[in-house]
Amino acid sequence: MKNRLATPGPAMVPNSILLAGAQEPIHHRSAEMKTIMEEIGTDLKDIFQTQSDIYVQLSSGTGGMEAAVANCFQPGDRVIVVNNGYFGQRFVELCEIYQLNVVQVSSDWGTAINVDDVENKLDADPSIKGIFVVYSETSTGVLNDVQRLAQLCHHRNALLIVDAISALLTQPLPMELWGVDVVIAASHKGFMMPPGLVFFSVSEKAWKAVESNPERSYYFSYRRFRQFYPLAPSSPAVSLIFSLRESLNLLKQEGFSNVIERHQNVAKFVSSELEKIGFRNVVERESDRNSVISVLETPQGVDPAKLRKLLSENYNITVTDGQGPFKGKVIRFGHIGAMDKFEVGSYLRAIEEQVNHLKENQ
Ligand SMILES: *Cc1c(COP(=O)(O)O)cnc(C)c1O
Numbered sequence: 001m002k003n004r005l006a007t008p009g010p011a012m013v014p015n016s017i018l019l020a021g022a023q024e025p026i027h028h029r030s031a032e033m034k035t036i037m038e039e040i041g042t043d044l045k046d047i048f049q050t051q052s053d054i055y056v057q058l059s060s061g062t063g064g065m066e067a068a069v070a071n072c073f074q075p076g077d078r079v080i081v082v083n084n085g086y087f088g089q090r091f092v093e094l095c096e097i098y099q100l101n102v103v104q105v106s107s108d109w110g111t112a113i114n115v116d117d118v119e120n121k122l123d124a125d126p127s128i129k130g131i132f133v134v135y136s137e138t139s140t141g142v143l144n145d146v147q148r149l150a151q152l153c154h155h156r157n158a159l160l161i162v163d164a165i166s167a168l169l170t171q172p173l174p175m176e177l178w179g180v181d182v183v184i185a186a187s188h189k190g191f192m193m194p195p196g197l198v199f200f201s202v203s204e205k206a207w208k209a210v211e212s213n214p215e216r217s218y219y220f221s222y223r224r225f226r227q228f229y230p231l232a233p234s235s236p237a238v239s240l241i242f243s244l245r246e247s248l249n250l251l252k253q254e255g256f257s258n259v260i261e262r263h264q265n266v267a268k269f270v271s272s273e274l275e276k277i278g279f280r281n282v283v284e285r286e287s288d289r290n291s292v293i294s295v296l297e298t299p300q301g302v303d304p305a306k307l308r309k310l311l312s313e314n315y316n317i318t319v320t321d322g323q324g325p326f327k328g329k330v331i332r333f334g335h336i337g338a339m340d341k342f343e344v345g346s347y348l349r350a351i352e353e354q355v356n357h358l359k360e361n362q
Contacts, residue, residue, distance in 0.1 A: 001316040006347055008138045008166055008293040008320075009061075009189040011337025017193055020246035025238040029231060033238075036245060037230035043248040047256055048183055048201050049174040055225040056244075057198040058237045061165040061186035064198035066094055067220035068161045068182050072130060072206055074213045075099035079130040080121055080158075082106075082113045082149075086139035086323045087163060091132040098216065103128065109140045109325050110295070112288040115148045122152060129209070130159040130181075135167035136290035139323040141283045141332070143171065143290040150178045159206050165189055166292040168199075169251070170263040170336055181206040187240065189292070190259070191247045192337040196240045260291075266335045266344055267291035273348050274333075277355060278302075282330060293334045295326060302358050304331050310354040317347055 005012050026032055037056070044054035057064060069091070073079060078101040081091045088106075095102045103121055107113050113133070122128055131153065135146045146162055153160045159181040164173055168183070169190030175183050180203070187197035202210065202222060210222050218224075224233040251259055271281050271294050278299030283289045298304045304321070308331060311317040322330040335344055 004315060004317040004347065006317055006319045006333050006335065006344075008332070008334035008336055009186070010195055011189060011192050011334070012339075013192055013194055014250065014338050016250070017243045017246045021194075021239040021243035023239070023242055028236050028238055034231060036241065040241070040244060040248065041230050043252065044199055044201075047168065047251070048185075048199075050176040050183075050201055050203075052176070052201045052203060053226070053229055054199050054201045055222075055229065056232065056236065056241070057200065057220070057225070058196065058232070058235075059198050059220075060195050061163075061184070061189075061198060062090065063220065064165065064184040064186060064200050065091060065163055067198075067200065067217065067222065068132075068184060069094045069098045069100070070217040070220055071210045071213065071222040072159055072161060072182060073098070073100050073209070074216075076101060077129045078103060078125065078127050079132060080105055080118060080128055082118065082131065082133040082144060084111065084113055084140065084142060084144070085109060085134060085137035087134040087137060087165075088132075091134070091163070095132070110142065110282040110284070112142050112285070113144050115145050115152070118149060119152055122156060122158065126156075128158050130161060132161045132163070134163040135173065136164070136171060136292045138166045138290075138292055140326070141281070141290055141293050141295040142288055143167075146173065146180065147178050150180050153181070154179055159203075159209060166336060167290065169256070169259050170291045172260060175201060175203075179203075187244065187247075189336055190263075191244065192250070193240065193243050193247050196237050197244060262340060263291040263336065266339055266341060267294060269341055270294045270333055270335055270344055270348065271296070274351065277352055282326060292336045293332050295322060295330050295332050297330050299355060299359075301362050302355050304329065306358055307331060307351070307354055310357065311350060314354070315350045317350060
């Protein structure tokens with residue numbers, strides 16, 4: 001049975017993307033590589049919807065988050081971190097390691113942040129240099145209002161740093177139009193690739209801050225990425241870059257905005273179908289739900305751990321446990337990447353069957 005990953009990354013990888021990576025690597029400073037990276041750069045700009053360059057970094061998503069913290073701020077800078085989930089908490093921890101002065105704005109897990117709370121904090125303290133936010137909080141299924149947060153930064157000094165690692169290609173994010181300063185994405189989410197690449201872009205406003213800050217990272221130095229563009233400052237993951245080219249081909253064939261729409265439709269479909277059989281989405285307001293993952297309480301009398309085990313044993317379907325306060329109480333059904341209604345339909349059928357089985361054997 002194939003690996004059926006209903007997880008929010010790693011997402012399932014189409015065969016053509018896998019095969020594209022199984023080629024002899026070329027030299028990473030060759031003219032051929034330069035052409036490939038230029039083409040990739042053009043497509044990524046279309047996805048990010050910006051004129052700014054997009055850099056390709058060799059790391060998991062967290063490395064992209066760390067690079068933003070290390071480059072955009074200096075020790076003692078006051079920043080707001082929006083914290084309403086596992087990845088928001090990760091930004092808090094990263095900022096603390098890099099000795100930033102963190103002001104947290106939180107909301108309960110399962111609810112979106114109240115942007116007015118952020119505005120009040122900004123008004124109360126004009127020295128705040130930046131806001132960190134996770135757009136699609138993958139731990140809870142929540143979507144935070146990045147567009148409004150960006151508006152708050154326009155007439156202030158603060159930079160908006162967005163973890164769009166699971167949001168890019170699943171949610172609209174016109175970087176330049178909205179005026180976002182740093183956008184971070186990763187290969188193993190909407191790009192349907194194995195883990196290993198981060199993509200990030202930096203606004204002019206953010207570059208000014210980066211240039212005036214002392215270097216605090218060598219490997220993740222934004223300045224070095226810019227100096228070497230379109231090539232990488234150190235050895236890139238050449239095989240993954242071949243895969244990326246195929247990923248971009250597939251995404252272009254479908255159309256970037258169609259890819260986003262597909263994710264939104266699949267998310268609505270999963271939630272409404274499972275609600276029909278007694279599941280409850282922990283994100284009550286539909287407009288607060290992201291299209292990466294649905295976090296659902298199981299029907300009365302159905303133990304989520306048993307359900308996950310049966311799905312795995314019978315169908316090789318992986319759905320994951322909740323995180324934080326949701327641990328042991330929910331299933332997290334990921335539907336990012338190569339997922340459409342037909343694909344998730346069979347998973348939903350399997351879930352219904354196993355739910356009935358568990359109810360009959362209570
Ligand atoms: C997957 C993900 C990350 C990065 O996790 P890695 O394991 O480091 O790749 C960060 N933020 C969000 C919102 C994610 O979904």
